[in-house]
Amino acid sequence: MYNQSEFGNLENYLLEKKLCKKTSCEQVLNTYIFTGAVEYKKHRFKKVSLFLINIFDEKALEIMSKMFFLFCVIISLITIVNILSNGYGDWFYITGIVFSVISLIISLFIQNVLEYYHDTFCKKCGKKLACEETGEPVMKETSSYGEYTLTVTRHWKCRYCGNVDIRESQENIFAEQGEMLPEVSLKNIECNKCSETGTLVEIKKPDIKEIGRQRLTRRYYKCTVCGHEEINESEEIINRRKHIG
Numbered sequence: 001m002y003n004q005s006e007f008g009n010l011e012n013y014l015l016e017k018k019l020c021k022k023t024s025c026e027q028v029l030n031t032y033i034f035t036g037a038v039e040y041k042k043h044r045f046k047k048v049s050l051f052l053i054n055i056f057d058e059k060a061l062e063i064m065s066k067m068f069f070l071f072c073v074i075i076s077l078i079t080i081v082n083i084l085s086n087g088y089g090d091w092f093y094i095t096g097i098v099f100s101v102i103s104l105i106i107s108l109f110i111q112n113v114l115e116y117y118h119d120t121f122c123k124k125c126g127k128k129l130a131c132e133e134t135g136e137p138v139m140k141e142t143s144s145y146g147e148y149t150l151t152v153t154r155h156w157k158c159r160y161c162g163n164v165d166i167r168e169s170q171e172n173i174f175a176e177q178g179e180m181l182p183e184v185s186l187k188n189i190e191c192n193k194c195s196e197t198g199t200l201v202e203i204k205k206p207d208i209k210e211i212g213r214q215r216l217t218r219r220y221y222k223c224t225v226c227g228h229e230e231i232n233e234s235e236e237i238i239n240r241r242k243h244i245g
């Protein structure tokens with residue numbers, strides 16, 4: 001069932017790439033599984049989050065976040081209606097825009113606080129601000145011919161009851177299968193094993209993931225002459241403006 005030579009090549013790939021000491025790759029039939037250690041979750045605005053969570057419960061924070069989002073929508077609508085009907089002067093529009101943006105920022109900020117609330121909440125004993133991350137967080141990527149998925153597994157330990165909660169999620173990491181390169185662009189690539197040029201073909205769609213401002217592309221090649229399989233990873237910094245446009 002397993003192709004031994006492909007297995008060997010994948011190991012070589014990992015040695016050559018020296019990705020991360022703890023990253024491993026295995027191939028089961030037509031599915032590639034990458035497993036690697038990741039860092040502990042970092043929370044922004046930790047002090048303010050602690051302060052707000054101590055005062056408010058989950059429901060109150062959810063209501064506040066929704067309320068500010070609603071403010072943002074209402075103020076924007078009022079501003080747009082007034083722009084269209086030429087009702088008030090420039091000061092009105094500027095005030096409207098400023099307040100709707102502020103409302104949106106506050107709403108998103110409370111969403112961030114809620115994430116901290118959920119991460120540190122112990123489902124077993126029901127205490128808030130109880131869990132801390134422990135153990136080794138792991139990112140697992142599964143890439144088959146039709147699908148590319150990614151999950152991060154973290155362990156959260158309650159400092160009151162000692163319960164360890166294992167949580168899996170994609171953590172807002174964008175992951176998708178990209179498009180294969182046109183054949184022309186592979187014409188000048190040399191096979192690392194038999195040194196023939198122009199014999200590599202892309203065997204499946206590439207994996208693309210975006211972490212922060214980094215966009216990582218992983219492409220799968222195979223030599224049509226010697227059968228050598230290669231996995232190539234490249235990194236680029238995302239230009240946000242390009243995304244919006």
Ligand SMILES: [Zn+2]
Pocket residue numbers: 122123124125126127130158159160161162163
């Ligand atoms: Zn607990």
Ligand SMILES: [Zn+2]
Pocket residue numbers: 191192193194195196199223224225226227228
């Ligand atoms: Zn070759």
